[in-house]
Amino acid sequence: MRKPRTEMIAETRTKLLAAGRKAFGSLGYAEASMDDFTAEAGLTRGALYHHFGDKKGLLSAVVAEIDAEMTKRLCEISSKASSRWEGFVEENLGYVRMALEPEIQRIMFRDGPAVLGDPSRWPNANGCISAVARSLAALHEEGTIGDIDPEACARFINAASSSAAQWIANSGDPEATSKRAIESFRALLEGLRLRKV
Numbered sequence: 001m002r003k004p005r006t007e008m009i010a011e012t013r014t015k016l017l018a019a020g021r022k023a024f025g026s027l028g029y030a031e032a033s034m035d036d037f038t039a040e041a042g043l044t045r046g047a048l049y050h051h052f053g054d055k056k057g058l059l060s061a062v063v064a065e066i067d068a069e070m071t072k073r074l075c076e077i078s079s080k081a082s083s084r085w086e087g088f089v090e091e092n093l094g095y096v097r098m099a100l101e102p103e104i105q106r107i108m109f110r111d112g113p114a115v116l117g118d119p120s121r122w123p124n125a126n127g128c129i130s131a132v133a134r135s136l137a138a139l140h141e142e143g144t145i146g147d148i149d150p151e152a153c154a155r156f157i158n159a160a161s162s163s164a165a166q167w168i169a170n171s172g173d174p175e176a177t178s179k180r181a182i183e184s185f186r187a188l189l190e191g192l193r194l195r196k197v
Contacts, residue, residue, distance in 0.1 A: 013051050015041035017065060020058040025103040029059055029111035056115060063112050067124050070098060070108075085144045088135050089189050093182055095161050099168035100178050109169030119162050120155075129154045136192075145192045153192070160188060 003011075019040035023032035034055060038045055052058040077094045081087030098104045113119055132154035139145045164181040171177035 012041075012043060012047050015043060016048055016051055016058065017061055020052075021062045021065065021103075021107070024059060024062055024107050024111060028106055029055075029115050059107075059111065059115055062107060063116065063122070064124065066104060066108055067122075070095070070104065071128075073098075084135075084139060084142065085193065088139060089186065091135075092132075092157060092161055092189060093186060096164045096168065096181055096185055097178065099165035100174055105169040105174070109165045113166060119166075120159060125158070129158050132157055139192075144194065146194055148192065157189070160185060 016037060019037040020032075022040060023036040027036065032055070034045055034048060037055075037058065038048055041047075048054075048058065052061055074091045074094050078087035078091040081090055099109050112122075116122060119125060129151070133150040136145065136148065136150040136153055140147065140150070164185055168174050168177045168181055
């Protein structure tokens with residue numbers, strides 16, 4: 001029995017995404033070829049063009065997929081924290097720590113910005129900034145942080161975490177750079193917290 005067309009389309013897209021992710025993660029964007037994706041997926045170049053337009057379109061879709069996975073992991077991190085503040089800090093630091101993971105490092109923090117441009121302009125950026133702003137507003141409401149503009153502060157935090165992650169990813173010694181970045185980023189976030197007297 002033949003599968004429904006919508007199911008076949010979804011399967012083709014999934015196969016191409018998986019092949020693209022594997023090639024981008026192991027070879028890098030510049031070295032990965034259209035033939036790598038299609039041969040791995042057992043599909044034609046026409047299928048790739050149909051679903052993603054071109055190699056850059058496939059990278060954009062892979063970035064969106066990884067970003068969704070990262071977001072899920074970060075939500076799990078914050079949900080396990082003992083307080084809203086600790087969850088907020090650990091979620092933000094978790095993002096920076098992910099720059100040590102080879103696939104994320106290469107796709108999200110090296111090739112992604114080089115090919116797709118400034119991450120603050122990626123489609124997912126506004127959602128991320130909004131989530132951080134909501135967290136900041138809730139932290140202000142409970143008296144943990146002072147009176148700040150949640151959106152402005154969220155944009156600063158987003159820019160700092162993205163810059164730190166890219167610094168780690170492009171460093172000659174990612175482990176050492178990560179330690180420095182995490183320590184400094186934690187200090188930056190702690191500066192928001194009101195001190196109890």
